Amino acid sequence: MTNIKKIAKLAGVSVSAVSKALNGYEDIKEETKKKILEIAKEMDYVPNFMARGLITKSTKTIGVFFGDQTNSGFDSPFLVDYFSSIKNVVGEAGYDLLIFTNQKRDTSSYKVMCYEKGVDGVILILTGNKRTDEKIHELHEAFPTVYIDSLPQASLKVNFVESDNEAGAWDATEHLIKLGHRNILKIAGDTIAKGSYDRIEGYKKACQHYGLSIKDNWIQYGKYSREEAARLTKETFSQENDFTAVFASSDLMAYGVIDALKELGKRVPEDVSVVGFDDIDSAQYFNPPLTTIHQKRLQMGETASKILLDIIQDNDGTIRHVRIPAQLIVRGSSAAPK
Amino acid sequence: MTNIKKIAKLAGVSVSAVSKALNGYEDIKEETKKKILEIAKEMDYVPNFMARGLITKSTKTIGVFFGDQTNSGFDSPFLVDYFSSIKNVVGEAGYDLLIFTNQKRDTSSYKVMCYEKGVDGVILILTGNKRTDEKIHELHEAFPTVYIDSLPQASLKVNFVESDNEAGAWDATEHLIKLGHRNILKIAGDTIAKGSYDRIEGYKKACQHYGLSIKDNWIQYGKYSREEAARLTKETFSQENDFTAVFASSDLMAYGVIDALKELGKRVPEDVSVVGFDDIDSAQYFNPPLTTIHQKRLQMGETASKILLDIIQDNDGTIRHVRIPAQLIVRGSSAAPK
DNA sequence: CTGAAAGCGCTTACAG
DNA sequence: CTGAAAGCGCTTACAG
Incomplete structure (x- = not known):
């Protein structure tokens, strides 16, 4: 590839002049600039971004x-x-x-x-x-x-x-409550992210607001995994069978919940309602199409x-x-x- | 950030020595090397990749x-x-x-x-x-x-x-033919890619192999767009109503075909079979779940x-x-x- | 307006 | 084994 030095030579000017022309500086004669630019174009000049970055400390x-x-x-x-x-x-x-x-x-x-x-x-x-x-x-x-x-x-x-995870979780929970559900199982995600806590908070606060008391084992942690959510659902339903709704902290976990409910012979939403969180692409195609919280x-x-x-x-x-x-x-x- | 020069100074050696130590060269005393590496570590040295790339012409x-x-x-x-x-x-x-x-x-x-x-x-x-x-x-x-x-x-x-697009298209077409279909509409993609042609070729060759003659208007170009595929399907079915199957060159277009068929009051697969190409994530969740060609x-x-x-x-x-x-x-x- | 010079931080022959 | 020197391709004060 060509460099600034060769262009300078061909144009009969200094490398500083070439650099200025190339970078659109003002303190250079229009004529000189034009000539330099012409030659640069002719030679297919491409600035070496590493040499430039070495000085400007910017790589775009x-x-x-x-x-x-x-x-x-x-x-x-x-x-x-x-x-x-x-x-x-x-x-x-x-x-x-x-x-x-x-x-x-x-x-x-x-x-x-x-x-x-x-x-x-x-x-x-x-x-x-x-x-x-x-x-x-x-x-x-x-x-x-x-x-x-x-x-x-x-x-x-x-x-x-x-995302406003807490408000989203509140809305999901409220939706279920307003439909008439009182026993809502929460399948939460892992516990390393702020968002995970917020989704639990929204659920808790909505329940509290509407006067639902939550038992300890109503909140389970599914690690954002479809399989784990399915396992937890089966396990929890085997201990306590009167849940009419599940609110999962992700769509993938909601799929897992539905997998498990099908295995348990429960229909969704006739026997148990399920709400997810995320609105991933496939949520609208799932069977049944998933009620969920859409993240923008x-x-x-x-x-x-x-x-x-x-x-x-x-x-x-x-x-x-x-x-x-x-x-x-x-x-x-x-x-x-x- | 520290540079090689500072390390050299602190270690009481030359920059060349530092460079050699840092890059694992052999021609340097083990003791010197060790000392340099220690100091580099202490000072949180990170090589400047632009300076290095300027010389080595490699940026990894x-x-x-x-x-x-x-x-x-x-x-x-x-x-x-x-x-x-x-x-x-x-x-x-x-x-x-x-x-x-x-x-x-x-x-x-x-x-x-x-x-x-x-x-x-x-x-x-x-x-x-x-x-x-x-x-x-x-x-x-x-x-x-x-x-x-x-x-x-x-x-x-x-x-x-x-992907082996031609063989895939052959398989899709053969699948429909073996099910008993004789009038198979092909919704192809655009015409700029080799793969698009191959998917048409596979369809043509399979039809030919099994003795199906294809009419000119049996191949339509849907630009890999769901909407365009839907439009074309409606248009083509309005002219010729005896297709019992459609083979689309992408899943998205297959969705469009199914959209159109629903609008036309046709059931899939009872009245018309539809096969896609790609096997995108949602294909398995679609209603009905889409028969398609999986690309690895x-x-x-x-x-x-x-x-x-x-x-x-x-x-x-x-x-x-x-x-x-x-x-x-x-x-x-x-x-x-x- | 123009150019000579220093320098960004490194590597690589080369001489010792 | 070690270091002085050149150079990668550019930009940026600075002097004229």
Whole structure:
């Protein structure tokens, strides 16, 4: 490939002049500039981004970490939406995306990985079990960072965007209560993410608000796994058989619940109503079509990207925290109890 | 951040010595090496990858282009599987992924973009309408490149991995014929990709093999769009009403066909059988569950990544072309005609 | 307006 | 084994 030096030689000017022409500086004669640009074009000049980045410390690249966790790699139904919206916003602003996949390096520090690749900012998505407050905080101190969803701890002082999980869980629970259900089993997710707690909170508060008292074993932890949710459902129903509804903290777990209910010879929604959370693509096609809480993932990705671009341009140190409303979608898996 | 110079100073050695220690060279005293490594660790040294890349011309990064096309951005149901498998293979080999999203630059040349970002190799996925033989060929000459799926032209001399589309289409058609169908409408995709032609070929050849004669208007082009497929189905059925089966070149189009048939008051599969192609996630949940051709996308991504890593290590100029078998999955949308 | 020079942080022959 | 030096391709004060 051509470099700035060759162009300078051909144009009969200095490399500084070429650099200025190429970067649109004003203090250069229009004529000289034109000539340089012509030659550059003729020679198919492409700036070497590493040489440039070495000086400017910018690579026009956004780093993305995601999915160290079961059910949240690229196989997660959410990721597609997040990526698609991030891609658009960030792409329009002139950035490419660097996805950290290298497993040969020491992955104990997000910060170090970012230094290594020289990204201008970072988006963290569902970074799973391996995340810790320290890792995220260290990163946040060193790079413009936005966290999407699944934050380890509520108290963490980082920029982040999430669904309003508590309100969503409240709406799901209220929906069941208003249909007439009194005994509602909660299949919760794991306990590492803020969102998981919020979905339990919403359930508890709605029950309390409507005067339903919850027994200890009414909240079970299904690890966001279809199989585990099925197992728990069977186990819990074998101990206590008067549940008329189940509220699962994810659609995948709701599928597991329905699997189990079918095995137990219960019809959904005639015998037991089931509500999920997420509204993944297949939820509308499931049999029965799943009543669930729709997460506005595109909007979440978009919002996170915009915040990140803002911070990259001007980081005033303010911590931003955006909560996107989630929406109850009533489909065929919920109905009034008999 | 610390650099090599500071470490050299602290260790009381030259920068060359530090560089050698850090990169595991042999011609350095064990004792010196140890000391350097200790200090580097103490100071949280991270090599500057841009300075290194400037010299080594390697960034340990694989570039990915995808989706300039309708229905094939990150919103494509396939992409997830491709990415997930690429991520694993490439990540194990010590590479990160650079996704070209920047829309502010001139995107007329893949090659130029790759030079700009300094990637070590490239994977092209479903790069849609904007792709041309020249663009792809130019890239192939300059960088280790593998194309997955959706190749513009059969003749193109590039490394690529695809499903065996023709055999898959043959199997789908044969399945319908063996059920007893004689009048099978083909809703094909667009006409820019090799795979699209192959799926038509498979249909034609199977029909021919079993002595079915196809009329001209039995092959319609639905642009891989659910809506367009629905429109075409209604239009074609209004002209000719004796089809007992439809074979669509994608699941999304099969959904569109079923949408249209429902509108026309036809039951699937009782009145008309429908077979799709792809086996996207929701196909099994659709009502009725869709009979379709399963593409082994994970295997495709894996194969493409392995080929790419091979080429990066040792490019002998051989063009590799791998065809992965696709598999008929019989579900509820196909049955014998009445 | 123009160019010589320093420098970003590293690696790589090469001389000792 | 060790270090001085050149150089990767660029940008950025600075002097003229």
